[in-house]
Amino acid sequence: MITRFTLFLVLLTGVASARKFYDDDPILREPQPRDVGALQARKLSDVYDLFSLQFADLGERQPPPGSKKPSIRAQGINTIENPFDNAWWEPRHFFQRMTPDQLRRGPGNSTAPSTRRKWTILGVKSEGVTPGFRMLDADNRQYFVKFDPLSNPEMATAADRISSKIFYAMGYHVPENYLIYFKEDQLQLGDDVELATASGKKRKMTLRDLYEILLKVPKTADGRYRGTASLSLPGKPIGPPRYFGSRTDDPNDVVPHEHRRDQRALQVFCAWLGHEDSRAINNIDITVQQDGLRFIRHYLLDFGSTLGSASTKANSVRSGLPFFSWSEAAKNFFSLGLHVSYVDFAKYPHLPSVGRLEAKTFDPERWVPEYPNPAFRNALPDDEFWAAKQVMSLTDADLKAIVETGEYSDPRAAEWVTQVLIARRDKIGKAFFARVLPLDRFAVRDRQLAWEDLSGTAGSVSVQWHHFDNPSEQRTAISNATTAQVPAFSETGYLLAELTRPSQPKQKVFVYLRRREGTPIVGVERAW
Amino acid sequence: MSIRVWKIVLGVTATVLLPAQEETRTAQIEKARTQKAAQLKPDEVSKAENLLSRFKDEKLLERFSQGFNGVRAKLGNMVTGGGFAIGPEYSREDLFKGLLKFRTAAQVSTRGYYKIDNQWTLPRVGTNKLSLDIYTVHRNYGSINYYGPGPNSTKGGRANYRLEDTSTEASAVFTPVRGLAIGGTIGGLWINVGPGNDRRFISADRIFTEAQSPGIQRQTNFLRNSVFVQHDTRDNPITAKAGRNLLFQYTWFDDRNLNVHNFRRIDAEVQQFIPILNRSRVFALRAKTVLTEADGNQVAPFYLQPILGGSDDLRGFRNFRFSDRDMVMFNGEYRWEIFAGLDGALFVDAGKVFSRRGQLNFANLQKSYGFGLRGNARNATFLRVDVGFSREGFQVWVKFNDVFARPRFGNAISQPVF
Numbered sequence: 001m002i003t004r005f006t007l008f009l010v011l012l013t014g015v016a017s018a019r020k021f022y023d024d025d026p027i028l029r030e031p032q033p034r035d036v037g038a039l040q041a042r043k044l045s046d047v048y049d050l051f052s053l054q055f056a057d058l059g060e061r062q063p064p065p066g067s068k069k070p071s072i073r074a075q076g077i078n079t080i081e082n083p084f085d086n087a088w089w090e091p092r093h094f095f096q097r098m099t100p101d102q103l104r105r106g107p108g109n110s111t112a113p114s115t116r117r118k119w120t121i122l123g124v125k126s127e128g129v130t131p132g133f134r135m136l137d138a139d140n141r142q143y144f145v146k147f148d149p150l151s152n153p154e155m156a157t158a159a160d161r162i163s164s165k166i167f168y169a170m171g172y173h174v175p176e177n178y179l180i181y182f183k184e185d186q187l188q189l190g191d192d193v194e195l196a197t198a199s200g201k202k203r204k205m206t207l208r209d210l211y212e213i214l215l216k217v218p219k220t221a222d223g224r225y226r227g228t229a230s231l232s233l234p235g236k237p238i239g240p241p242r243y244f245g246s247r248t249d250d251p252n253d254v255v256p257h258e259h260r261r262d263q264r265a266l267q268v269f270c271a272w273l274g275h276e277d278s279r280a281i282n283n284i285d286i287t288v289q290q291d292g293l294r295f296i297r298h299y300l301l302d303f304g305s306t307l308g309s310a311s312t313k314a315n316s317v318r319s320g321l322p323f324f325s326w327s328e329a330a331k332n333f334f335s336l337g338l339h340v341s342y343v344d345f346a347k348y349p350h351l352p353s354v355g356r357l358e359a360k361t362f363d364p365e366r367w368v369p370e371y372p373n374p375a376f377r378n379a380l381p382d383d384e385f386w387a388a389k390q391v392m393s394l395t396d397a398d399l400k401a402i403v404e405t406g407e408y409s410d411p412r413a414a415e416w417v418t419q420v421l422i423a424r425r426d427k428i429g430k431a432f433f434a435r436v437l438p439l440d441r442f443a444v445r446d447r448q449l450a451w452e453d454l455s456g457t458a459g460s461v462s463v464q465w466h467h468f469d470n471p472s473e474q475r476t477a478i479s480n481a482t483t484a485q486v487p488a489f490s491e492t493g494y495l496l497a498e499l500t501r502p503s504q505p506k507q508k509v510f511v512y513l514r515r516r517e518g519t520p521i522v523g524v525e526r527a528w
Numbered sequence: 529m530s531i532r533v534w535k536i537v538l539g540v541t542a543t544v545l546l547p548a549q550e551e552t553r554t555a556q557i558e559k560a561r562t563q564k565a566a567q568l569k570p571d572e573v574s575k576a577e578n579l580l581s582r583f584k585d586e587k588l589l590e591r592f593s594q595g596f597n598g599v600r601a602k603l604g605n606m607v608t609g610g611g612f613a614i615g616p617e618y619s620r621e622d623l624f625k626g627l628l629k630f631r632t633a634a635q636v637s638t639r640g641y642y643k644i645d646n647q648w649t650l651p652r653v654g655t656n657k658l659s660l661d662i663y664t665v666h667r668n669y670g671s672i673n674y675y676g677p678g679p680n681s682t683k684g685g686r687a688n689y690r691l692e693d694t695s696t697e698a699s700a701v702f703t704p705v706r707g708l709a710i711g712g713t714i715g716g717l718w719i720n721v722g723p724g725n726d727r728r729f730i731s732a733d734r735i736f737t738e739a740q741s742p743g744i745q746r747q748t749n750f751l752r753n754s755v756f757v758q759h760d761t762r763d764n765p766i767t768a769k770a771g772r773n774l775l776f777q778y779t780w781f782d783d784r785n786l787n788v789h790n791f792r793r794i795d796a797e798v799q800q801f802i803p804i805l806n807r808s809r810v811f812a813l814r815a816k817t818v819l820t821e822a823d824g825n826q827v828a829p830f831y832l833q834p835i836l837g838g839s840d841d842l843r844g845f846r847n848f849r850f851s852d853r854d855m856v857m858f859n860g861e862y863r864w865e866i867f868a869g870l871d872g873a874l875f876v877d878a879g880k881v882f883s884r885r886g887q888l889n890f891a892n893l894q895k896s897y898g899f900g901l902r903g904n905a906r907n908a909t910f911l912r913v914d915v916g917f918s919r920e921g922f923q924v925w926v927k928f929n930d931v932f933a934r935p936r937f938g939n940a941i942s943q944p945v946f
Contacts, residue, residue, distance in 0.1 A: 039571075042570075212625075252561060323869070337809050346806055
């Protein structure tokens with residue numbers, strides 16, 4: 001009885017919600033979030049994150065290759081392939097071209113630490129190779145300050161600055177990161193600042209401690225210290241989001257993170273920037289209040305380990321390889337090292353401010369972060385295409401403008417980083433535009449379906465028009481409708497254009513049009 | 529009726545009788561939120577994760593390694609073959625705001641060896657290019673292997689002796705430029721050698737004569753002074769992948785009691801690390817010689833003569849397998865990365881002990897070869913397992929250091945059993 005009743009409910013639900021498009025599709029902006037109330041902060045362990053993701057199967061995975069189960073398409077997107085404009089991501093450069101000034105500005109450039117008065121140290125991070133501060137400026141704004149390692153002046157600070165601008169242009173929320181230059185006399189100790197010794201014991205910090213810490217910081221040619229000051233994010237930090245599952249205390253977080261397009265696509269952006277350290281703790285959730293409503297905004301953080309930097313030293317020569325993989329380890333072990341990986345032939349310039357960054361061996365299709373990331377692992381060709389088209393939207397001039405914000409004192413370093421970013425960008429385009437039919441920016445002009453071939457190499461495209469029945473999702477081919485000319489709508493009110501290229505017949509784009517005023521494009525889907 | 533027909537029937541029924549669940553995408557999203565809102569609970573982490581976070585935040589590992597108020601457990605770091613050693617250590621690195629460091633420790637091993645030492649260090653003097661150090665140690669090792677002098681000693685001739693000594697040494701190291709260290713030591717060494725307490729083997733003093741093994745019956749005390757120079761271009765002294773390490777030390781041993789063991793000792797070592805394929809494979813090479821010289825009837829006592837065999841040199845032979853006035857040794861290792869935390873290694877060792885300077889050549893070298901695994905973390909080898917083969921069988925070594933990462937200079941170099 002229960003079984004029959006369940007079947008009834010399932011079928012009923014299936015029928016009641018069966019329609020491909022709703023009247024308000026495509027939604028560009030997510031509906032106003034619900035108030036989340038006062039949330040408790042919680043902390044993630046980076047060690048736990050590493051081991052649990054390395055050895056446990058967390059999050060929902062794509063069916064294995066060859067499985068009869070369909071792959072799990074990205075969720076949390078509208079019907080025209082884009083994530084909603086929301087607390088995770090906003091449409092930026094690809095969708096509305098940013099000027100070089102806007103790219104340089106990124107999330108903001110008007111609240112750099114004020115030097116009208118001394119900066120007050122509130123706390124320090126003295127352990128590790130590179131130290132850090134938490135400080136207040138003259139306008140009582142709080143900043144987190146980090147430095148370069150002695151071995152690689154400018155490396156981590158430039159990387160942090162440049163990558164934050166790029167992630168911003170790609171649509172993510174990032175903090176405002178400023179490069180600061182100062183001398184010791186710009187700093188003063190706050191009241192009762194404590195210093196944790198190597199053994200964990202805390203004691204009151206002295207100015208001498210501060211100067212000892214600064215001994216680990218490289219100086220510029222004119223004797224100043226250079227650091228990156230990250231403006232404290234507005235709101236209450238409640239801990240990092242994971243790359244799988246969803247927050248159990250957030251009613252707005254309804255899509256498992258491993259299926260979010262904006263999270264899957266990070267794989268491509270991180271590969272581009274050499275962000276192997278792209279793990280949960282390098283993100284943060286902030287409870288923000290806007291119009292009397294409290295909701296969670298998700299930020300990417302800490303880009304010091306990008307662009308050839310590993311923050312405390314030059315990046316590992318293993319950049320792009322996992323810490324551990326059973327198959328690679330077995331191959332390496334039994335071959336006595338004769339098994340060669342794709343990064344083994346990388347050559348790096350001697351540019352301490354760049355660390356280890358190159359494009360020649362870079363392979364975006366083989367690049368992986370240090371340990372498995374459930375969202376990255378689930379990325380499908382359409383997720384990668386969505387990311388790649390944003391990467392490719394940054395022109396050479398755009399990238400040059402962004403790299404300028406890294407303020408490399410050695411022009412060779414700036415030139416190298418720019419050229420590597422350009423070369424890696426082009427490899428990303430070549431790799432991921434080839435996996436799908438790379439047509440985009442669909443529109444109807446003069447009753448013609450128009451599109452842009454993002455790769456420029458798609459070649460001739462064939463079109464087949466269908467009438468589309470929205471409730472039943474049935475389509476009926478329209479005879480002789482094989483050009484870009486939009487045929488007449490039938491009583492279903494929907495048309496479907498099936499675009500293919502003869503050289504890759506499995507690669508298709510389905511463009512749905514609806515009879516209505518304004519923009520008729522209501523849906524875009526891809527097959528490969 | 530098939531499921532499809534049921535679906536159609538129910539669909540018609542639902543369409544007629546029930547309003548549609550959602551008419552808009554917005555409503556669909558709101559519905560998902562409503563469902564989620566009905567199940568909200570604090571976003572908590574597991575107990576295991578919480579524990580690991582606390583472990584890191586409260587620096588429990590650092591506290592264990594750094595100690596509570598300077599007191600910690602000191603593990604290992606005793607002579608090879610002494611068994612597992614443990615004991616308390618008191619360490620302060622914050623004296624005079626870090627200008628003075630102090631540590632002292634007492635350890636006992638599972639074989640009953642014990643060691644007490646203390647060290648005062650001024651790591652930065654003046655322009656930070658000079659460091660000063662005073663190290664004092666007392667050791668009592670009950671059963672050090674001894675196979676007799678010369679390259680022809682037999683494996684079956686294993687004996688043992690007790691080594692009890694105290695030494696104190698002041699050293700100064702000047703670093704004029706990065707990688708170059710020049711310095712000297714001055715100190716004293718008080719030695720007693722007695723019957724070995726490992727009853728499985730004969731005590732060395734019962735089968736070796738004073739003529740065969742000088743100093744086996746009567747020991748003496750020494751003034752010991754040395755000068756040394758090191759040029760080190762290795763990328764990482766703990767687990768090098770590239771660069772070179774050159775070391776030369778000349779030590780004078782001045783017999784203060786018997787006046788028969790005045791001698792000089794020369795230690796010379798070259799290490800070269802040749803990386804290929806982005807440092808994921810490394811050829812590590814080492815050549816090392818120890819030569820002693822004495823005037824007239826003077827002779828180096830057996831307990832200060834160079835030794836060969838064990839986990840750091842001829843790995844296919846037992847600890848301290850060969851001993852004589854002079855020694856030369858060569859090691860070659862091919863290391864490759866298995867994954868980020870583990871390296872594999874194939875190695876070949878060759879070396880010999882000899883009694884005349886003219887025998888310093890490549891003839892009659894003892895050879896061993898083998899393979900190993902090295903666990904790495906934070907750019908340091910924390911575990912090394914080597915299996916060495918030789919004409920005398922095989923040896924398995926489990927160590928907690930890199931094979932070439934010996935102390936730089938000072939008594940650790942000039943005292944063979946250290």
